[in-house]
Amino acid sequence: MKVAVIGLGKAGLPLASVIADSGMDVVGVDISDKRVQNINKGINPIPEEKGLSELIGKYGGSKLKAVNDYKYAAEECNAYIVIVPLFIGENKVPDFSNLKESFKRLAKIIKDHYLVVLETTVPPGTTENLIKPILDKSGKKYFLAYSPERIMTGYSISRYKEFPKVIGGIDKKSGKMAFELYSKFCKKVNLVSDVKTAELIKVAEGVYRDVNIALANELYQVCEKEGIDYYELRKNANHEFCNLHLPGNVGGHCIPVYPWFLINKLDVPLIKKAREINDSMIEYYADKIGIKEGKIAVLGLTYRDNVKELAYTRSIPMINLLQKRGYDVYASDPMYDKNEIEKLGVKFTDRFEEMDGIILMNSCEKYKERLKLIKDRVIDTKGILK
Ligand SMILES: NC(=O)c1ccc[n+]([C@@H]2O[C@H](COP(=O)([O-])OP(=O)(O)OC[C@H]3O[C@@H](n4cnc5c(N)ncnc54)[C@H](O)[C@@H]3O)[C@@H](O)[C@H]2O)c1
Numbered sequence: 110m111k112v113a114v115i116g117l118g119k120a121g122l123p124l125a126s127v128i129a130d131s132g133m134d135v136v137g138v139d140i141s142d143k144r145v146q147n148i149n150k151g152i153n154p155i156p157e158e159k160g161l162s163e164l165i166g167k168y169g170g171s172k173l174k175a176v177n178d179y180k181y182a183a184e185e186c187n188a189y190i191v192i193v194p195l196f197i198g199e200n201k202v203p204d205f206s207n208l209k210e211s212f213k214r215l216a217k218i219i220k221d222h223y224l225v226v227l228e229t230t231v232p233p234g235t236t237e238n239l240i241k242p243i244l245d246k247s248g249k250k251y252f253l254a255y256s257p258e259r260i261m262t263g264y265s266i267s268r269y270k271e272f273p274k275v276i277g278g279i280d281k282k283s284g285k286m287a288f289e290l291y292s293k294f295c296k297k298v299n300l301v302s303d304v305k306t307a308e309l310i311k312v313a314e315g316v317y318r319d320v321n322i323a324l325a326n327e328l329y330q331v332c333e334k335e336g337i338d339y340y341e342l343r344k345n346a347n348h349e350f351c352n353l354h355l356p357g358n359v360g361g362h363c364i365p366v367y368p369w370f371l372i373n374k375l376d377v378p379l380i381k382k383a384r385e386i387n388d389s390m391i392e393y394y395a396d397k398i399g400i401k402e403g404k405i406a407v408l409g410l411t412y413r414d415n416v417k418e419l420a421y422t423r424s425i426p427m428i429n430l431l432q433k434r435g436y437d438v439y440a441s442d443p444m445y446d447k448n449e450i451e452k453l454g455v456k457f458t459d460r461f462e463e464m465d466g467i468i469l470m471n472s473c474e475k476y477k478e479r480l481k482l483i484k485d486r487v488i489d490t491k492g493i494l495k
Contacts, residue, residue, distance in 0.1 A: 110223070110290055113138055113182035115211055116193035116441030117148060117175060117180060119155055120228070120258045124263035127162035127435065129172040131222070131294035136182045137175040143476045148175035157417060160266040183218035188290055191215070192228040192258060193309030194362075201369045205239060212240055216247040223253045224286045226276075230363065232257075232370035233308040241279065253279040255289035255304040262416050273297040277307030315367030316380055321354040322364070323383035326390055329356035340492050343361075356468060357490050358423035359387040365421050390490075391427045395434065397488050400467045405431050406464045408480075409471025410442040417444045419453075428455050429469075439464065443475040469494070 114125040139145055147154050149170035153162040157405060169175070174357070176182065182189070184424040193207040196338040208229060208291045212365040215225065225244065227236055236255045244251055256276040279286025288300045301307050326341075332339040343353045359365050365387070372381045412422040419425065424440070431438045432455075439458035440450050447457040461467060461479055467487045469480065480487050484494045 110188050110349055111136070111186045112188040112190060113186040115139075115179075115182075115191045115215070116207075116229075117141075117144055118192070118194060118261050119158070119190040120260055120265065121190075122148070122155060122165075123158060123161055123260065124190065124228070124269060125173050125270040126161060126168060126257065127266060128294050130164055133293060134173075135173050136185050137173055138177070138179055138182050139175060140177060142177055145175040145177050147229050148173065149430065157415065158265055159263060161291060164266070174343070179214045179218050183220070187220070187222070188224040188226070189215060189219075190226045190228055190256075195229050195231060197366050197369055198439050201298065203370065205235075205388065208235075209243065212243040216244050217394060219244065219247045219249050219251055222252070223249070224254070224255045224283070224290060226256050226287050226290070228256055228258045229306055230257055230311050230356040230367060233305050233312060236304040236308065237279065252283035252286045254283045255307045256287060257307060259311065259314070262413075262418070262461075268396035270296060275299050275301055275310050276306050277301045277304040279304055293356055309417050312367045312370050315363050315476065316371065316383075317361060317366050318384040319368050319387060320353070320379060321352070321387040322359055325354040325356040326386050326393075328353065330393065339367065340495070355388075355492070357425075358390050359423075360422040361418075361422070362420045377387060388423075391423055391430055394468055394488050395427065397432055398436075398468075400465055401433060403465030404458075404463065405466045405468065406439040406441060406461060406462070407431070407455075408441050408467060408469050408476060409473045410440060410450070411444055411471060414429060414472045414474075415444070425453065427470065428453075428466060436466075441476075442471075 113136040114121050115138045117137045125135050125137040144154055151169040152167045153165040155161055191211055193211045195208055196204045198204055201329050227240055247302055254276055256274055259272050274291050276287045291298045329339045332342060346353055357456055368380050368384050371377050407424055407428050410424040411418055412420055429437055438455055440455045441458055451456040462483060469487050469489050472491050472493050481494055
């Protein structure tokens with residue numbers, strides 16, 4: 110079986126590299142010409158991903174051949190793993206256009222007995238109700254399975270190598286074929302009853318994190334009202350059956366997105382409330398500033414430390430909120446230069462000492478010692494300045 114990975118982004122490229130590293134030849138398909146060219150030259154487009162540069166340098170253009178043409182993959186491969194992005198917009202409704210486009214192209218080239226596996230995190234039911242009807246138009250007898258990626262940007266290579274891979278087939282034979290494929294390059298593969306179970310497993314992981322962070326945020330607010338240190342409480346409360354999470358803002362492609370896959374369709378009041386609580390934390394922190402006007406800096410713009418990405422970050426809504434409240438707003442982030450920050454519509458500052466207030470959104474290790482000296486003016490959402 111020769112495999113093609115469709116979508117060479119932050120999730121797909123580490124996967125294709127891990128497949129190549131297992132000794133298999135792999136074709137990577139991406140619509141971005143620049144990305145394809147770089148990979149074939151051995152240049153890693155995601156340098157912050159640990160271990161990826163080494164693998165791309167070793168296999169790019171040889172064992173991992175990147176192409177922008179689905180037809181080439183059709184001639185070379187008989188198994189396809191699709192991992193193109195699915196976003197939600199302002200209205201929280203998923204935008205399936207990348208997925209639809211990708212599977213329409215696949216339906217044109219697929220042949221009898223080919224295996225197709227979807228990895229993109231999707232609302233449960235998507236593989237059966239959206240993807241299968243598109244592939245059925247091919248008129249071919251194909252196998253179809255779902256296997257959620259469970260990576261964390263920055264640690265994807267180790268996740269792919271160590272984390273159990275979950276697989277669900279549209280039927281028994283599809284599940285078995287996908288199981289055999291993934292067993293070639295994954296250490297542990299768990300075949301579950303069906304595609305919908307596999308889809309919901311990934312969504313449930315995100316929901317678990319979101320709900321638990323909401324609980325932490327509520328308890329954090331209780332602690333502040335009662336004059337108690339939440340971090341001390343958490344340290345002493347946690348044990349085998351109690352896992353209080355860290356409080357704070359929730360950003361990134363996963364945790365703030367996946368709960369909507371259930372909220373949009375079902376009556377899930379706890380999950381819905383958790384989303385509201387986590388989204389409202391920017392107001393809670395902004396209320397703590399304690400002055401009505403002045404210069405306020407938002408430090409840390411990325412959705413997580415050390416990942417240069419703004420997807421669903423709460424720092425941009427925080428900047429917008431402070432601007433709306435009439436503050437003179439500045440920003441800084443260890444991963445962005447002055448120009449990049451100003452392009453986001455906010456003034457840059459590295460003169461933290463001149464600010465009347467600071468909202469520390471990420472850990473920003475680089476700034477820590479300076480911030481400790483002015484910590485009375487810092488709203489420390491990460492609890493790191495103590
Ligand atoms: N990045 C993460 O940390 C992360 C974590 C968990 C899950 N995921 C999952 O991975 C999915 C993909 O996210 P990502 O972070 O890799 O996205 P990304 O934006 O980094 O990359 C997506 C890639 O797909 C390519 N692409 C888009 N449409 C295509 C098409 N029709 N055919 C071929 N290529 C196409 C783009 O050119 C791009 O290179 C997400 O929707 C999510 O389900 C990502």
